[in-house]
Amino acid sequence: MAQRSLKGIAVVGGGPAGLMAALTAARHGAAVVLVDENAEPGGQLRKQIHKFFGSKAHRAGVRGYRIAQELISDCTAAGVELLGQSVVFSLRECTLDLLQKDDAFNLKADAIILATGASENALAFPGCTLPGVMGAGAAQTFVNLHRVLPGRRVLMVGGGNVGLIVAYQLLQAGAEVVGVVEALPYLSGYQVHAAKIKRAGVPIWTSHTVLEARGDQEVQEVTIAAIDDHFHPLPGSERTLAVDTVCLAVGLTPLAELAWQAGCRFCYQGALGGYVPLHSDNMETTLPHVYVAGDIAGVEEASTALEEGAIAGLAAAAAIGCPVPIAEFDAAQERLVSLRKGPFGDIRQLVKSEIVKRWADCRVVE
């Protein structure tokens, strides 16, 4: 297998965290290779056609795909080398094994930043494997990026931000959304997203779940029902809807296989989507010179992924000897903390602090 040695940093994953990590490290003088599985980098930003909100520092008012375009051209200008259509299939210490088209080779770097993102959760019910049942994020990719509708009549399962935003974007693209089902008694997504689909007349059924999808070879109808406080279906409340598509927006799980394989220590954090690699507040894992950023370090949002990417980029650059002013770390940390406010943010801030504490404990023991 061909070998390549890089005096610098290899970043795995070209979404918001990876692009920002690569850009930040390169701007501080590090040689950076950014590896991405897809033909073009940008990750899930490429299909985000809604405007971001928050503060100006976090690109409020800018549509996600524009952020990806800006970051990619900034990376190119900063000298980041982009390796597209390259799958990383193993990580040992700071050496990656890659498959680029049909060629396998390994890449040894001085530091690694894993920014591999997350994958959508599935939901088990009879008929859930029928063609037409798909991740809401998958549907969003087909609609916004490839401009193809996955179906004409859609039921959205999940009233978090992904479910609400994708339901609206399906409407924008010309599909009919027959309703949104949410098992909790309330919608957990932002009111601003819920309002858009409510104005369009889409029914929202809270305290409801999907019981079964049916069809010959593909989805033709779906049955939903109300549920009690213990999430048990209430007999007699079933209703059957004619749909050809059921979109599942029921959470995400960090894609952390490479960190597991490399031997990083983990902990389980339900609020962040599952098992996450322990990391310091500089995003270093329990393995020296291996960093994480974005959803792999706990599922949050694109804005937090960008800031974690910036911090990982600074820390990795500093670790390999590039001069990084301490004030830049402080500023990035401050921006990140400012994103974790409010009822959802507070929980994430608490859990992240717990992860950092567990990371420090590991360091003492070893």
Added chain:
Amino acid sequence: MRITNHPLLGPQPPVNLVPLEVDGQVIWAKEGEPIAAALLAYGIRLCRTTKRRGEPRGVFCGIGHCTDCVMTVDGIPNVRTCVTPVRAGMKVTTQRGLGQWPNDH
């Protein structure tokens, strides 16, 4: 079906349409789009049937992870159609079970 005019993205920019053979029928695909997108544009959602029970499967994750959308492409089985770009003249077939390699007998 294709979204020809989108309220935010505007009209579809000019693209290069190429022929794609699906189970012997020719459809027109945008060069470089994922095979699965080309199939969805024609309402084709069945990608494969399972080995034991012959159950239908189609696109689920759209990011190359779940492998539900694998099909046989140019004779090679188990190709993830959601992340494999269309090239002119490709031949795609609905896969039965684990598929067959060209040298299998």
